[in-house]
Amino acid sequence: MDLFDAHRTVLRHPVWYSATAFEERPLPLQPGDYKIVPGLGHDGRWTVTSLKGEPVYSGIGPVTVE
Secondary structure (H helix, E strand, O other), X not given: OOOOOOOOEEXXXXXXXXXXXXXXXXXXXXXXXXXXXXXXXXXXOEXXXXXXXXXXXXXOOOOEEO
16 A cells, blocks of 8 residues: 555556456556557557557557546
């Protein structure tokens, strides 16, 4: 439990085995420090990178960082 950080940044993306379930993963930076690029077409992979270009996620979407 972190007493000094009341809000954590979370990456949320769907899982491959369910149309309604999502996985959430904490991220170290603020939400505005990430870039989300939607996949193209039905099977397009969504990508999330930090503003420095470091890869964070590549997979099915939709993806949110909040």
